[in-house]
Amino acid sequence: MKPFTIIWDFDGTLLPTDPYDSEHTLLLYNIHASDERLSLAKRIVGRTIIFLDRKKWMGPAFKRYYAWVLSGTRMNRLDGVSEMLAQKISGSDRASLRDIYHHGHTQMIISCGTLDLIERVLENAGIKDCFKSIEGNRFLSANDRIIGIQNRIIHPTDKLKPLKGQGLDADRVIAVGDGYTDLPLLDWARFPVLMDRSQTKSRLPEKRCYSKIASISDLPEWIEHLSSENGPAI
Numbered sequence: 027m028k029p030f031t032i033i034w035d036f037d038g039t040l041l042p043t044d045p046y047d048s049e050h051t052l053l054l055y056n057i058h059a060s061d062e063r064l065s066l067a068k069r070i071v072g073r074t075i076i077f078l079d080r081k082k083w084m085g086p087a088f089k090r091y092y093a094w095v096l097s098g099t100r101m102n103r104l105d106g107v108s109e110m111l112a113q114k115i116s117g118s119d120r121a122s123l124r125d126i127y128h129h130g131h132t133q134m135i136i137s138c139g140t141l142d143l144i145e146r147v148l149e150n151a152g153i154k155d156c157f158k159s160i161e162g163n164r165f166l167s168a169n170d171r172i173i174g175i176q177n178r179i180i181h182p183t184d185k186l187k188p189l190k191g192q193g194l195d196a197d198r199v200i201a202v203g204d205g206y207t208d209l210p211l212l213d214w215a216r217f218p219v220l221m222d223r224s225q226t227k228s229r230l231p232e233k234r235c236y237s238k239i240a241s242i243s244d245l246p247e248w249i250e251h252l253s254s255e256n257g258p259a260i
Contacts, residue, residue, distance in 0.1 A: 029131045036135055037204055089175060138193070162178070202245070221240075
């Protein structure tokens with residue numbers, strides 16, 4: 027079987043987000059921290075932007091307030107959060123990602139999330155080496171404290187930018203995502219797969235029919251079925 031390139035989203039796809047995604051979790055961790063407590067204004071803004079972002083009402087503006095609330099936070103604060111988030115990735119999902127990797131498929135992550143946090147989560151989960159590249163938005167820091175964020179992937183169409191110059195054949199790409207920010211990538215790839223853990227995303231607008239899986243552990247079997255269905259050409 028000729029290997030595929032599998033491009034993953036992170037929050038909601040690789041990482042379950044019930045009820046909060048990785049960035050919301052980091053904000054809440056800082057809001058509730060007893061040491062170096064955030065100011066009242068930052069705690070209020072933090073809770074507000076989490077609420078608005080979960081309602082899909084903020085869009086790219088979320089990152090601006092997110093960086094402001096976290097400004098001054100020690101970078102090592104991310105370690106405790108990432109350890110907690112890594113526990114959300116089940117043993118079966120980790121084993122599936124390793125299985126895909128060991129079968130020779132190339133895996134990438136392209137996310138609108140925070141790269142510093144994503145890398146730490148994957149490291150704690152023991153699966154970072156399964157991914158050839160990880161793209162996202164990285165914190166700017168000075169004296170080991172957050173001073174801002176370098177935003178590279180904010181809009182849904184930004185997820186296509188890291189693919190330029192890589193020589194990828196869309197006909198050999200499986201894209202896996204869970205929501206609106208993944209639509210351009212899903213529609214670019216020959217094989218779009220919607221991660222639908224709660225079986226509630228049937229109304230997500232589609233340019234064409236997406237395959238659906240309920241967990242990462244469903245994907246190896248799906249790839250095997252895809253290969254047998256398309257014969258030796260796959």
